[in-house]
Amino acid sequence: NAGVTQTPKFQVLKTGQSMTLQCAQDMNHEYMSWYRQDPGMGLRLIHYSVGAGITDQGEVPNGYNVSRSTTEDFPLRLLSAAPSQTSVYFCASSPTGEYNEQFFGPGTRLTVL
Amino acid sequence: GQSLEQPSEVTAVEGAIVQINCTYQTSGFYGLSWYQQHDGGAPTFLSYNALDGLEETGRFSSFLSRSDSYGYLLLQELQMKDSASYFCAVTVSGNTGKLIFGQGTTLQVKP
Numbered sequence: 001n002a003g004v005t006q007t008p009k010f011q012v013l014k015t016g017q018s019m020t021l022q023c024a025q026d027m028n029h030e031y032m033s034w035y036r037q038d039p040g041m042g043l044r045l046i047h048y049s050v051g052a053g054i055t056d057q058g059e060v061p062n063g064y065n066v067s068r069s070t071t072e073d074f075p076l077r078l079l080s081a082a083p084s085q086t087s088v089y090f091c092a093s094s095p096t097g098e099y100n101e102q103f104f105g106p107g108t109r110l111t112v113l
Numbered sequence: 114g115q116s117l118e119q120p121s122e123v124t125a126v127e128g129a130i131v132q133i134n135c136t137y138q139t140s141g142f143y144g145l146s147w148y149q150q151h152d153g154g155a156p157t158f159l160s161y162n163a164l165d166g167l168e169e170t171g172r173f174s175s176f177l178s179r180s181d182s183y184g185y186l187l188l189q190e191l192q193m194k195d196s197a198s199y200f201c202a203v204t205v206s207g208n209t210g211k212l213i214f215g216q217g218t219t220l221q222v223k224p
Contacts, residue, residue, distance in 0.1 A: 044214070104156050
């Protein structure tokens, strides 16, 4: 199993550009989530999904959209990038929402100029 | 609001024992988790406590007191590779698994 994969690893955007961060898992996990981590900070939940077709907002959802059309994929869309969105983005999955352990991808390092 | 408090930095020597505390104030509570993150890497799961008491996994133990909204991670026989950031996280929703993280504690292990 590849586990949780994220692409790209690094990305530089200009203010106002849009892009999609990809996240995929091959463990048939129902629960997936997106976090952002700013320097010296913890992880803040952006959006999460408890299954295909079901998504909900986390702590910091503004400026981001998600969809979950399949169990495997959970892309995160930045609609109009802003410098405040410069961060490291982590995707995570777990078998169910109630399962204790979340499995994290390697992260995408995004810089918005 | 939701808040988790943990010390920002802890330093200890190889072979020693260190305790990282976490206090929380959240709208819901289903359990307290601990994650380890090495510089630039992905967080990895260490432990989970849903009930009061101590859970032991090798050199690491985790404790929870729900009445005090408090938990800690205990690391024994410290090794250089334990130098990392440690995050506590509260599961605030039972059916969605929604996690809220603390800001992390950077542990530096010295020879």
